[in-house]
Amino acid sequence: MKSKYPPLYYADYLKLDNLLNSQSPKSTEYLGELAHDEVLFIIVHQVYELWFKQILHELDSVITIFQDGFVNENSMGVAVARIARINEIQKLLIDQLRVLETMTPLDFLEFRDLLVPASGFQSYQFRLIENKLGLKVDQRQNFDKNAYVSRLSPEHQQIVAEAEAHPCLFDLVEHWLERTPFLNVDGFDFWENYRAAVQKALDRDKEILRQNPLLSEKEKAKEIENFSRTEAGFLAIFDEKKHHELVEQGQRRLSYAATQAALLINLFRDEPILHTPFRFLTVLIEVDELFTAWRHRHALMVHRMIGTKVGTGGSSGHEYLHLTAERHKVFSDLTNLSNYLIRRSELPKLPEEFQKNLGFYYTFKDK
Numbered sequence: 318m319k320s321k322y323p324p325l326y327y328a329d330y331l332k333l334d335n336l337l338n339s340q341s342p343k344s345t346e347y348l349g350e351l352a353h354d355e356v357l358f359i360i361v362h363q364v365y366e367l368w369f370k371q372i373l374h375e376l377d378s379v380i381t382i383f384q385d386g387f388v389n390e391n392s393m394g395v396a397v398a399r400i401a402r403i404n405e406i407q408k409l410l411i412d413q414l415r416v417l418e419t420m421t422p423l424d425f426l427e428f429r430d431l432l433v434p435a436s437g438f439q440s441y442q443f444r445l446i447e448n449k450l451g452l453k454v455d456q457r458q459n460f461d462k463n464a465y466v467s468r469l470s471p472e473h474q475q476i477v478a479e480a481e482a483h484p485c486l487f488d489l490v491e492h493w494l495e496r497t498p499f500l501n502v503d504g505f506d507f508w509e510n511y512r513a514a515v516q517k518a519l520d521r522d523k524e525i526l527r528q529n530p531l532l533s534e535k536e537k538a539k540e541i542e543n544f545s546r547t548e549a550g551f552l553a554i555f556d557e558k559k560h561h562e563l564v565e566q567g568q569r570r571l572s573y574a575a576t577q578a579a580l581l582i583n584l585f586r587d588e589p590i591l592h593t594p595f596r597f598l599t600v601l602i603e604v605d606e607l608f609t610a611w612r613h614r615h616a617l618m619v620h621r622m623i624g625t626k627v628g629t630g631g632s633s634g635h636e637y638l639h640l641t642a643e644r645h646k647v648f649s650d651l652t653n654l655s656n657y658l659i660r661r662s663e664l665p666k667l668p669e670e671f672q673k674n675l676g677f678y679y680t681f682k683d684k
């Protein structure tokens with residue numbers, strides 16, 4: 318069959334000439350002899366940057382879906398699929414470190430000094446991913462006294478600064494959650510009902526402790542004291558003022574209304590209309606987890622490769638990297654929602670009319 322388009326050649330389409338001529342080992346250039354493993358080192362980094370490009374492509378499209386202050390229901394499935402794709406790519410990125418680790422620390426020494434002061438720290442695409450997800454400047458682990466972008470070229474600094482100034486995925490998801498229409502519908506106040514259900518569950522658990530025949534009075538008092546602390550933590554979610562204080566102190570980030578909505582989605586995820594929002598919150602938690610996993614994994618590799626020496630970029634090496642793994646999280650508040658879950662059997666019963674709106678009409682029989 319004759320196509321109406323000009324014939325395409327595989328290597329042209331993929332610009333293989335450019336791609337395959339983009340590896341220039343410094344050992345050949347400076348030492349006159351190729352350090353064998355430098356080719357692997359370059360290619361692994363290049364493959365990473367290509368995957369970063371793909372992650373940004375997916376991330377930008379999800380940001381576009383959320384940025385207009387209205388999210389079309391049909392687009393939610395697309396958003397879930399794209400974040401899920403990012404997560405699959407991240408799993409590859411973690412695995413890929415194993416390929417690089419076939420290079421021994423001694424092999425790395427053959428060319429490491431030639432790379433100073435270049436470092437993955439200067440990957441502007443990595444910074445773009447962080448900023449577009451929602452990592453905030455004041456949340457960043459200090460590298461030295463300079464701004465985290467200080468080691469980038471002026472051109473890359475500008476690109477990263479622009480991403481910093483634009484709404485990030487975290488902010489957009491927060492606004493989307495705040496708009497959730499189900500918190501107070503048709504006289505059903507979710508929050509009041511949930512508070513009553515929580516209190517009932519807590520009272521029951523406390524009573525079980527009090528009745529435990531295996532504990533002495535002294536042990537019971539101790540257990541009840543511990544329980545009361547857990548209870549206070551749990552009940553803090555009903556205290557909007559306390560929530561704001563925690564946000565001010567940097568201990569929480571998600572607004573009160575958004576936290577309520579995210580919790581409702583988690584608790585009533587079995588209702589058909591909440592399936593996709595629940596999937597969406599889940600893939601966001603996974604994005605964070607997988608980045609954290611990559612950061613830890615990269616830090617372990619760095620420890621193995623260079624011990625406790627400083628990095629080529631000048632940081633404290635694996636120590637700095639482990640700290641970023643702890644601090645550079647974006648969706649922790651979603652992960653922490655597990656603190657506030659209660660059993661399905663203890664959930665407030667939804668009024669039938671309200672439940673009908675959360676489901677598919679044809680599953681309800683008219684009485």
Ligand code: HEM
Nearest residue numbers: 362365436437438440443619622628629630631632634641
């Ligand atoms: C032999 C292999 C590697 C070593 C020894 C190494 C070492 C380091 C060190 C020491 C740092 C901290 C900054 C510095 O002082 O330079 C760093 C940061 C970084 N590296 Fe690597 N790295 C290696 C491979 C990779 C690979 C394959 C990637 C993939 C792109 C990568 C991406 C990054 C990124 C994004 C940062 C910044 C992390 C942050 O600031 O949160 N590294 N690396």
